[in-house]
Structure formats: C-alpha cells, structure tokens
Amino acid sequence: MNNYDNPAKFILRRAIWWGRVTRKDIVNACKLSPPTANRVMEYALSRAEWKSVLVRKPKHIEIALRAPIPRDASALTMLKLLEIDPYNFALIGLRVPDELQIIEVILRNPVQVTSNTAHEIIRATIQKRPLDIRYVGLRIGESGRWRTIVPVAFEVFRGQWRIRAHDLEDLSFKVKTFVVARILEAAFSEREKPKSLLLETGHSATPRYLVKLDPRLTPDQCTALRQELGLNSGGEIQLSEDALFDFQRSYMDKANNQPDHIIWPPVVDLQKQS
Incomplete structure (x- = not known):
C-alpha cells in the first residue's frame, strides 16, 4: 500500500461528506507536514478512479458536481467505519461530535476491575x-x-x-x-500450558438459523427487521453459541410493562439449519 493511500482516503471522505477539505484539515488529521499534505492532495487528485470525483480549488479540494461516490467513501463504508472508531478524524474524515453528532446510549459503566x-x-x-x-x-x-x-x-x-x-x-x-x-x-498461573493443547483463534463456529418473525408484522416492518438483523435472502442468520443467547435475549424475550400496541418480541422462532 502506498504511504499516501490512507491520507488520500481521508481527503476523499471529507470532500464527499463535508463538501471540502483543506491542507490544514490534512495536517491536523493525518499529522503530516504542510509540504507532505500538498503531495497527498496531488496524489488524491491524480488517482484514476477519483479523477471525475475530486476537483482542485485554490485553497481546498471539493467534490465534483453529480460525481459518483467511490466505494471507499460510500455510505455503507462510512457506517462501518463509524462502528469501528467514530472519533478517528483521520479515518472518518469528519470530526465527531462537532461535525457529526453521535448519541451513545450506555447501558453500563465502563468495566470495573483493578x-x-x-x-x-x-x-x-x-x-x-x-x-x-x-x-x-x-x-x-x-x-x-x-x-x-x-x-x-x-x-x-x-x-x-x-x-x-x-x-x-x-x-x-x-x-x-x-x-x-x-x-x-x-x-x-504457575501451571504449565498443556503440551496437548492446540490453541484456537477464539472464533467460535457460526451455525445458520432460520428466523421466523411475528406474523403480525407488516411487510415494511419485516423488511426493516431483516435489515436490522442482517438476514440473508433466505431469512437466515449466522450465530455463534454465545451470540445465540444474546440474540434470544435481545429479540425473543418479552419486555416488562410492554405497551399493547408494540409487537414484541419480533422474533418468534429460530430453527437451526443443517
């Protein structure tokens, strides 16, 4: 990978989603010197797949009118990056929360151990x-x-x-x-690692389950839930043993004091597939 690739992606994402990117933005986000930031700007403008996307102005780079959005800055890519590290200006291309407000709902305090x-x-x-x-x-x-x-x-x-x-x-x-x-x-531990122990990666097996939604849900509600749950075209989801318990607790348990007009839980059955 070229050393300028990640700073160039910063330029692309900021130009598309904020509207413009200045040399100062690049210096601050990517911790580069002004001369290096200038070279990165020229590199981004010269990339063949972005030539119809980015436009050089006297003091900044902006997105061209009606330009197609490359995959590196697509809306789905941005959502994935925001899940990974929302406060990383160099990664996202946006200052959170100054330019993009994200409200975090915290169900518990940070882990308390010594x-x-x-x-x-x-x-x-x-x-x-x-x-x-x-x-x-x-x-x-x-x-x-x-x-x-x-x-x-x-x-x-x-x-x-x-x-x-x-x-x-x-x-x-x-x-x-x-x-x-x-x-x-x-x-x-003073105990030795057993010679017969074959270390695993920690990834657990992920069987497929057919998800049955509550029949009272409307077609639009079903579509929205399939998107929320990440179901494939066959209505299936992959869940590890640990994730299965959390899925059941999150989407199959009835809530206390639940209003009568809310359909909950939305998932009524899971069938493990062979």
Whole structure:
C-alpha cells in the first residue's frame, strides 16, 4: 500500500461528506507536514478512479458536481467505519461530535476491575499464557471459584468486554467465554500450558438459523427487521453459541410493562439449519 493511500482516503471522505477539505484539515488529521499534505492532495487528485470525483480549488479540494461516490467513501463504508472508531478524524474524515453528532446510549459503566487484574488479563491474552482467575458465573447459588484458563482473544459485545479462553479445568480444553467484569481476581498461573493443547483463534463456529418473525408484522416492518438483523435472502442468520443467547435475549424475550400496541418480541422462532 502506498504511504499516501490512507491520507488520500481521508481527503476523499471529507470532500464527499463535508463538501471540502483543506491542507490544514490534512495536517491536523493525518499529522503530516504542510509540504507532505500538498503531495497527498496531488496524489488524491491524480488517482484514476477519483479523477471525475475530486476537483482542485485554490485553497481546498471539493467534490465534483453529480460525481459518483467511490466505494471507499460510500455510505455503507462510512457506517462501518463509524462502528469501528467514530472519533478517528483521520479515518472518518469528519470530526465527531462537532461535525457529526453521535448519541451513545450506555447501558453500563465502563468495566470495573483493578489495574493489576486488567494488566494480567491483557498480558496473558497477548502471550497466550495460563492465567488463574477467580470467576463467578450466574448459575443459581454460584460463588467465585479459581480456575485456570489460557486466553486467546478479547471479544466485545454491546460494550461488554469478554475474553475467549481455553478452560484448563475442562478435559477437552474447550474454548469458553468469560465476562471480564465477573473476574474477581487474576494472577499469572504457575501451571504449565498443556503440551496437548492446540490453541484456537477464539472464533467460535457460526451455525445458520432460520428466523421466523411475528406474523403480525407488516411487510415494511419485516423488511426493516431483516435489515436490522442482517438476514440473508433466505431469512437466515449466522450465530455463534454465545451470540445465540444474546440474540434470544435481545429479540425473543418479552419486555416488562410492554405497551399493547408494540409487537414484541419480533422474533418468534429460530430453527437451526443443517
């Protein structure tokens, strides 16, 4: 990849969505010197696929009238980038929240663990080394108990941090999910990593499920929900074991004090496909 590619994409996205991009914008967002920013501007203007899109003005670059929007700055690309890192000016091309307001709904406070615990969890995950954790689940009557794991990956779901780890208390060393906030204590283990352990990536299998929506939904409501849930043309969704539980909780559980005029839950059945 050319060293100018990412700054050039910044120019493209900002020109299309903000209307113009100045050399000062590029210097501030991409941490470049003014002469380098000038070279990046010329590079962006010279790219064959963008020649009909970007127009050079005396003090800025702007989008040409009725120009097609390249994939690198399409609306779908922008939504994906906003999910990844909404406050990255160099990535997005927009200043959040000054130029694009995003309202975050936080259901929980940031994860509360001690500094030492967080340090050892992160270090063990990077090094794939055994870690002793005192963990408490949500089974009836459960108290925290020590177990040894080998973390392989972090996972984040709706703001909740988790780790995917081999459970060394399981004879098959099965990869399981542990919620970071439920780890009461953590320490590097003196236990050796089993020689028979084959480290996995942390990605779990994702079976397909046929989603049945509530028959009371209108065609437009069904269309909107298929888009929201990411269903394929056959009305199917791929869900890992962990995601399945969260999906059922989010879209199949009845809410308390639910108004009679709201159709909820919208999903009435899931059928696992072979």
